[in-house]
Amino acid sequence: MTDLITLIAILSILLLGISLSAWYRYIGQKNEVKAKLQETNYGGKEEKQKKQRVFHKIFTKVLVFADDFSEIGERFNFFSETDDVAKWLIQANHPFGLTVKRFHGLKIVLTLIGFFSGIIAFLIGFPFRQFLIVLLPFVGFFGPIIWIKNKAKKRQDELSYALPDFLDMVSVTLKAGASLDQAFREISRYFEGPIQEEFSRFNHRANLGIPREELYLELINRTDVPEFQTVIKSLIRGAELGVPVATTFEIQSAEIRKLRKEKAKELAAKASPKVTMVTTFVVMPTAFILIGGLLLLNIVYDILDSGILGSFN
Template sequence: MDAIIIIAIIIFWITFIIAVRHYSVYLKEKRILLEHVSEMSDVDFYNSKKSGKKNKKSIIQKLTKYADEFSEIGQRINFFSENQDVRDWLRKSGNRYNLSVEQFQGLKIVLLLIGFFAGFLSLIIGLPFGAYTLIFYPLIGYFLPILLVRSQAKKRQEALRYDLPDFLDTISTSLQAGVSLDQALREVIRFFDGPLREEFSRFNHEIDLGVQRETAYRNLLERNDNPEFQSLIKALVQGLKLGVPIATTFKVQAEDMRQFREEKVKELAAKASPKVTLVTTFVVAPVSILMIAGLMLLNLIYGENSILKLFNNF
C-alpha cells in the first residue's frame, strides 16, 4: 500500500512538471504568433497592455501634480536617494514618465503620506496587523519609487545588451555595402525596438540639430552604463579620432559581445546549481519525508493491521 502511494505521488509531480513546461511553451509560441500577425497586418493584439500602460502613466502624472508641492521636503529627506543618484537613475531608465529630480523627490513624500493614511485607516478599521501597517505602508510608499526606477534602469541596460550584437552585425553589413554610418543608423534602427532604438534615434536627432558627433557620443555614454555599449561607443570615438574602419570595429564588437553573453549564461547556470541543491535539500526532501512518514503513521493507526485493531483484539 505504501509503495503504491509513493508511486502515485511521484507520477503526480512528474505529470505536473510536464504540464507546466508544455503550458509555458504554449504561451511562448502564442506570443510569437501574435507578434508575427501584428507585423503582417494592422491588427494590434496588445491594446489592453498599451491601455494599461497609459492608465499607469496617467496615474503617475496626477501624482506628480501633488509631488511638485512636496519637492523641497523630498530633497531634504533624501535617504538612499541623493539628487545625483536620482538623476542617474532617471537618465539610465529612459525616464518614461518624464519626471524631473524634484518631482521624483516629491513623489516619495506623496506616496509616504498615502501609505501613512492607508495604514492609519487599516488601524481604525481593525484589519489584521493594523498596527504594523502604520509603519510598513509609509516605508513602502517611500521606497517604492526608488526601487521601481532602479529596476527599470537595470532592465533597460539588460535589454540594451541583448539587442546590441544583432544590431552591430546589421550595421557592419550595411557599412561593408558602402552605406555611410549615419544612413545605416537611420535605416537599421527602424527594425529594432526598445532602448537601442531610443538611444540611437536620440543620437541621430542630436546630429541633425548640429551637435558635434563626439559630444553626441559622450551623451550616449552618460545615459548608459552598460559595459558592452560603453566599449562600443568608446571604440567609435577612438575610430573617429584615428580613422579606424568602423565596419571592422562593429564586427569585432559583435563577436566579443556574443562570446561574453555565452560566458554570462554559463556563469548563471553554474550559480543556479547550488541554489537548486539548497531548495531540494531544505524544502523538497523534508516535505517528501514528512508526507511519507505521515502516510505510514496513518496506515499504522487506521490501516488493516493498525495498532488500534491489535489493542481491540486483546
C-alpha cells in the same frame, strides 16, 4: 510559551513576506511572457498600450502633487542621493517625464498615501493592521527607489541584449556603402526599446549640429553597459584615426555573443548553491519550528488534560 508563539508569528510573517515577494516576481515574469506571446500571435500590442495609457493617466495625476513636496523629499534623501537619482533617471530614460525634484516629491506623496492607507486599514480592523500602519509608509518611501533602480537595470539589460543584432545590421549596411549616419538612421527604425531610443536621440541631436564627439560621450554617460561603451569608444577612436568601423562592429558583435554565453553558463552554475542556501536557511528552519511548536503544544495539552498540574495544587 507566549514568547515562543510570538517568535513563530514573527517568523511566519517574515516568510510570508518572502513568499509574496517571490510570487510577485513570478507573476510579473509570467505576465511579461504572456504579453510577448500575445503581441507575436494575436496582435495584443494595442491592448497592452491601452493599459499603459490608463496607468500613465493615474500616475500623471499623482505626479501633479509630487511637485509640491519636492523640497521636503530632497531633505529626506535616504538611499536616494540626488546624483544617484539623476543617474538612475538617465539610464531609465526619464519614465513619465520624471525629474530629480519630482522623483523626490513622489517619495513623500507615496509615503503619505501609505500612512493614510495604514490608518484606514487600522480603523477597519484589517489583519496585521499594527504592522501595516508602519509598513505601508516604508513601502511608499522606498518603493519608488526600488522601482526606478529596477527600471534602469531592465533598460540596460534590454540594450545589452539587442546590441549584437544592431551591430551586425550596421556592419552589413556600412559594407554596402552607406555612411555611418545613414546606417544609424535606417537601422534604428527596425528596433524597439532602448537601442532605438538612444540612436534616435543621437540622430536628432546630430541634425541640430552638435559635435559628434560630444554625442558619443553622452551615449557613454547615459548607459551602464560595458559592451555598449566599448562600441562607442571604438567609434571615437575610429573617428580620430580614420579607421573603417564595419569590420570592428562585426568582430565586437561576435565577442559580445561569446561573452553572453559565458555569462549564462556562469549564472546557471550559481543557481544551484542559491537554491541550496534557500532550502537550508529558510525551508528547513521553518519546518523544524512548525514541527517543534506542534509537538510542544501537544505536550502542554496532554499535561493539562491529564490533570498533573492540578495534583500539585
